[in-house]
Amino acid sequence: MPPERRDPTQGTPFEAVIGLEVHVQLKTRTKMFCGCENRFGAEPNTLTCPVCLGQPGSLPAINRAAIEHAVRVGLACGCDIARSTKFDRKNYYYPDLPKNYQISQYDQPLCDGGGLDVAVGSERKRIGLTRIHLEEDAGKNIHAEGLPESWVDLNRAGVPLLEIVSRPDMRTPTEAGAYLRMLRLVMLYLDVSDCNMEEGSLRCDVNVSIRPRGSGVLETRTEIKNLNSFTNIENAIEHEIERQIALRAAGKEVVQETLHFDPVRGETRTLRGKEEAHDYRYFPEPDLAPLHIDEKWLESLRGTLPELPIARYERFQSLGIQPYHADVLVRDKDLADFFEEGVKICSKPQEIANWVVNAVKEETNARGVSAARIGISPARLVSLVEAIEGGKVSKQKARDVFRSMLGNEDAVDAVIASLGLGQVSDDAFLRAAVAEVIAENPAAADDVRKGKKNSVNFLMGQVMRKTKGQANPGMVTKLIQEQLGG
Amino acid sequence: MSRGLLEIRDAVRSGALTVADSIADAIRQIRKVDPELHAASQVFETEALERASEIDRSIAAGKDPGPLAGVAFTVKENICTRIGLTTAGSRILESYRAPYDATVVDRLERAGAVCVAKTNMDEFGMGSSTENSAFGPTRNPWKTTHVPGGSSGGAAALAAATRGMIHLGSDTGGSIRQPASYCGVTGIKPSYGRVSRYGLLAFASSLDQIGSLQGSARECAAALSVLAGRDPMDSTSLDREVPDYLAETKLGARGLRIGVPREYFPEGIDPAVRQRVLEAIDVLRKLGATVKDVSLPHTRYANPTYVLISGAEASSNLARYDGVHYGYRAEKHGSIVDLYARSRVEGFGPEVKRRVMVGTFVLSAGYHEAFYNGACRVRKLIRRDFETVFQEVDAVVCPTSPVTAFPIGDKIDDPLKLYAVDVLTVPANLASVPGASFPCGATSEGLPVGIQIYGRPFEDGTVLRLGAAFQDATEHHLAAPPVRAWEPAAGRKG
Numbered sequence: 001m002p003p004e005r006r007d008p009t010q011g012t013p014f015e016a017v018i019g020l021e022v023h024v025q026l027k028t029r030t031k032m033f034c035g036c037e038n039r040f041g042a043e044p045n046t047l048t049c050p051v052c053l054g055q056p057g058s059l060p061a062i063n064r065a066a067i068e069h070a071v072r073v074g075l076a077c078g079c080d081i082a083r084s085t086k087f088d089r090k091n092y093y094y095p096d097l098p099k100n101y102q103i104s105q106y107d108q109p110l111c112d113g114g115g116l117d118v119a120v121g122s123e124r125k126r127i128g129l130t131r132i133h134l135e136e137d138a139g140k141n142i143h144a145e146g147l148p149e150s151w152v153d154l155n156r157a158g159v160p161l162l163e164i165v166s167r168p169d170m171r172t173p174t175e176a177g178a179y180l181r182m183l184r185l186v187m188l189y190l191d192v193s194d195c196n197m198e199e200g201s202l203r204c205d206v207n208v209s210i211r212p213r214g215s216g217v218l219e220t221r222t223e224i225k226n227l228n229s230f231t232n233i234e235n236a237i238e239h240e241i242e243r244q245i246a247l248r249a250a251g252k253e254v255v256q257e258t259l260h261f262d263p264v265r266g267e268t269r270t271l272r273g274k275e276e277a278h279d280y281r282y283f284p285e286p287d288l289a290p291l292h293i294d295e296k297w298l299e300s301l302r303g304t305l306p307e308l309p310i311a312r313y314e315r316f317q318s319l320g321i322q323p324y325h326a327d328v329l330v331r332d333k334d335l336a337d338f339f340e341e342g343v344k345i346c347s348k349p350q351e352i353a354n355w356v357v358n359a360v361k362e363e364t365n366a367r368g369v370s371a372a373r374i375g376i377s378p379a380r381l382v383s384l385v386e387a388i389e390g391g392k393v394s395k396q397k398a399r400d401v402f403r404s405m406l407g408n409e410d411a412v413d414a415v416i417a418s419l420g421l422g423q424v425s426d427d428a429f430l431r432a433a434v435a436e437v438i439a440e441n442p443a444a445a446d447d448v449r450k451g452k453k454n455s456v457n458f459l460m461g462q463v464m465r466k467t468k469g470q471a472n473p474g475m476v477t478k479l480i481q482e483q484l485g486g
Numbered sequence: 487m488s489r490g491l492l493e494i495r496d497a498v499r500s501g502a503l504t505v506a507d508s509i510a511d512a513i514r515q516i517r518k519v520d521p522e523l524h525a526a527s528q529v530f531e532t533e534a535l536e537r538a539s540e541i542d543r544s545i546a547a548g549k550d551p552g553p554l555a556g557v558a559f560t561v562k563e564n565i566c567t568r569i570g571l572t573t574a575g576s577r578i579l580e581s582y583r584a585p586y587d588a589t590v591v592d593r594l595e596r597a598g599a600v601c602v603a604k605t606n607m608d609e610f611g612m613g614s615s616t617e618n619s620a621f622g623p624t625r626n627p628w629k630t631t632h633v634p635g636g637s638s639g640g641a642a643a644l645a646a647a648t649r650g651m652i653h654l655g656s657d658t659g660g661s662i663r664q665p666a667s668y669c670g671v672t673g674i675k676p677s678y679g680r681v682s683r684y685g686l687l688a689f690a691s692s693l694d695q696i697g698s699l700q701g702s703a704r705e706c707a708a709a710l711s712v713l714a715g716r717d718p719m720d721s722t723s724l725d726r727e728v729p730d731y732l733a734e735t736k737l738g739a740r741g742l743r744i745g746v747p748r749e750y751f752p753e754g755i756d757p758a759v760r761q762r763v764l765e766a767i768d769v770l771r772k773l774g775a776t777v778k779d780v781s782l783p784h785t786r787y788a789n790p791t792y793v794l795i796s797g798a799e800a801s802s803n804l805a806r807y808d809g810v811h812y813g814y815r816a817e818k819h820g821s822i823v824d825l826y827a828r829s830r831v832e833g834f835g836p837e838v839k840r841r842v843m844v845g846t847f848v849l850s851a852g853y854h855e856a857f858y859n860g861a862c863r864v865r866k867l868i869r870r871d872f873e874t875v876f877q878e879v880d881a882v883v884c885p886t887s888p889v890t891a892f893p894i895g896d897k898i899d900d901p902l903k904l905y906a907v908d909v910l911t912v913p914a915n916l917a918s919v920p921g922a923s924f925p926c927g928a929t930s931e932g933l934p935v936g937i938q939i940y941g942r943p944f945e946d947g948t949v950l951r952l953g954a955a956f957q958d959a960t961e962h963h964l965a966a967p968p969v970r971a972w973e974p975a976a977g978r979k980g
């Protein structure tokens with residue numbers, strides 16, 4: 001679960017009303033309306049053609065893969081999918097928008113309603129969705145410091161973009177953060193977007209207002225734009241709620257405006273007021289025929305939906321996995337998939353979960369690779385877990401074995417042997433060792449006979465010393481008690 | 487030489503004529519008449535002759551050069567060509583070079599035709615006289631003091647003054663048919679979705695359609711067979727079978743039912759126009775067509791509906807001409823908004839500004855419902871008129887324009903007067919039906935009159951079939967204007 005943050009309305013008569021408008025770039029091979037490659041990070045203006053450059057006479061043609069992605073997102077969020085929809089033109093002038101209109105959807109979004117179940121602390125909350133629609137991304141204006149000109153990179157122009165509008169169902173920065181993280185996770189599970197905030201494939205605008213606690217009225221809201229990290233989003237919301245509470249406390253009104261959040265100073269400042277709001281003069285895009293979603297196609301897409309994070313979280317818990325481990329696993333799809341592979345062939349799910357959440361995750365974090373690429377297969381991890389369970393290696397030494405198993409195909413037994421970490425479980429050998437230690441430490445042996453638990457540990461330590469730490473501790477304890485009747 | 491298009495095609499196929507000779511003759515014809523007409527904005531002599539020799543070589547090598555091998559074609563300035571400029575008749579694109587060929591250009595070239603020139607037009611297709619070209623008006627070959635009509639005025643003037651070529655035009659509210667009528671040539675606006683718009687600089691996307699202006703219905707049929715068809719680059723082009731239009735023109739008028747809509751002979755119609763069109767309808771009756779009176783009751787709303795819808799779409803389509811990415815940029819400018827404003831103020835002519843202003847207003851908050859949505863609803867009624875009438879008849883016949891060519895400067899200062907000449911042509915665009923204009927005689931002043939034939943959507947063949955039957959029985963399409971580069975055949979009136 002994401003970290004619980006302070007609720008800035010606590011101790012005030014207000015509650016906050018928060019809605020999020022999220023833009024997600026879809027991971028398709030080509031752009032929304034032309035055949036140009038959809039890829040981040042190429043040389044400026046190299047992924048362009050007459051269509052996405054808005055050259056005179058060019059026309060858009062819908063990319064079916066983008067519709068497919070959008071419909072799958074809609075299905076995963078429980079939306080009503082429009083059987084008949086259309087695209088509209090949103091008209092405004094900006095240098096990164098070469099046609100000076102954006103092809104978007106106005107009054108007939110592809111997906112209507114729906115919602116996401118979000119875990120907030122130990123609670124479960126459903127955040128409703130207003131709509132999800134498809135549009136094309138704009139290019140990027142580049143303002144080089146000290147130069148009088150600005151530059152435009154149109155590689156991003158025409159990239160398919162999903163706009164996901166939530167209902168104003170969130171009340172705290174924590175809830176907003178939890179919703180956004182869950183939304184991102186769903187996108188990753190559906191494999192429809194990279195959701196990388198740094199690269200701009202996930203962008204978020206926030207609407208915030210406050211009202212007397214318990215009032216059902218929606219009051220004047222402000223919109224915060226240009227939020228580029230989860231922490232910034234939470235900070236911006238927190239700051240904005242505080243600002244609005246302070247305004248109200250001072251007897252002033254909240255003014256409808258668009259704000260820009262400065263993450264360094266932790267403040268918002270006005271970008272534009274209500275009177276500067278655009279009239280986008282929407283009208284149906286005459287270059288595209290209305291879009292019809294075939295029932296059969298819809299059903300076949302429904303069949304491609306993966307298990308969603310919240311369902312997986314519950315299933316992991318039903319396997320006996322502790323909530324903390326289930327949560328860590330579900331938040332990283334690769335990690336969870338790795339875990340699933342292991343569980344298929346092992347009857348100790350929590351043990352596997354411990355290993356994946358600790359050792360495997362540490363490795364992926366340290367090396368910046370996915371679980372599948374750290375150099376140990378789920379099956380080999382299972383063999384290690386089984387070796388521990390079977391007493392072949394101690395829990396303490398198993399981490400060394402894990403490390404030595406990375407990047408090769410050696411069997412776990414061979415690794416244990418080569419490290420000299422084999423755990424001795426030979427009954428006769430251990431019996432002899434225990435007998436020797438008892439003979440050498442008569443006082444401690446006596447204490448054990450009198451019921452002193454600490455002395456069992458002392459004798460155990462001696463046996464370990466004698467066997468260079470390789471004695472199976474469970475068996476040694478049993479043998480000491482057997483021989484001394486403690 | 488001055489052969490017709492079908493003769494050129496056959497002569498090239500039989501080896502009697504080289505492509506190089508055919509193309510050289512086309513260029514000669516254009517050069518001969520253009521000083522008087524100002525119809526060709528660019529002539530591509532070097533490129534065209536090079537391309538012609540290439541095709542000759544490929545014929546010599548035994549390859550099939552395509553169904554239109556050796557035929558010259560011209561392209562209206564608002565259709566993209568890799569060669570030369572694509573100006574749309576506007577200062578804002580006075581030096582614009584398109585990075586690609588329009589689909590229609592590509593299709594003609596693949597059929598063996600050769601692009602020889604581009605033709606003058608009203609800026610962005612907005613006008614009915616070609617006086618709105620930023621590069622000066624085109625003159626009518628029948629009377630050079632008069633306009634050729636518009637916006638495809640350059641194409642129409644060349645179609646009348648030369649022989650054997652395909653002149654590509656575009657028609658948003660009559661821009662092919664009206665100039666065809668004024669210049670005494672055949673011009674077809676195909677069904678919406680029949681011909682790809684990819685590469686046509688959009689004026690009003692839901693109304694624009696590319697077609698051709700030529701010497702006869704059969705010549706148009708030969709071109710349409712190549713131009714028509716689904717294009718994956720244009721989502722509004724439909725995947726419907728392309729019939730052999732030329733074969734269809736041989737079927738005659740017998741058995742076809744034609745409707746004459748009473749609303750299409752409006753008050754103020756030139757009596758000579760009315761007379762010539764009624765005579766033409768009589769010819770069709772004698773050829774075996776059944777003629778009946780019909781009604782298209784919403785016709786009187788067509789013009790205002792057209793002004794609102796075409797304006798709305800134009801205001802958005804022309805937004806891209808902002809001085810930022812390509813085209814004209816004002817030399818002096820401050821902020822980005824100032825750059826937009828100055829480039830557009832200096833780059834667009836008055837008619838374009840007028841329509842963009844109307845369109846922006848029509849789509850604005852508070853007016854959108856009454857004007858734009860209202861116009862869309864009326865458009866549906868106009869469509870329904872046609873659907874109803876086409877249950878009774880196979881074609882609708884009427885004048886193309888209520889008037890004939892008018893003197894240059896006569897109407898240019900009165901936009902409403904100028905819009906009125908579109909009144910009989912805009913319904914076809916609003917209803918997405920095919921429409922064509924065929925010459926049917928002249929006024930006592932010697933100015934051509936056109937008869938317009940509308941067909942059901944995607945029954946372009948029926949329109950051309952009726953036109954061909956009419957032309958088989960008459961010689962109006964063979965009449966020769968005073969300014970011309972060809973001699974009428976002996977025994978035919980000129």
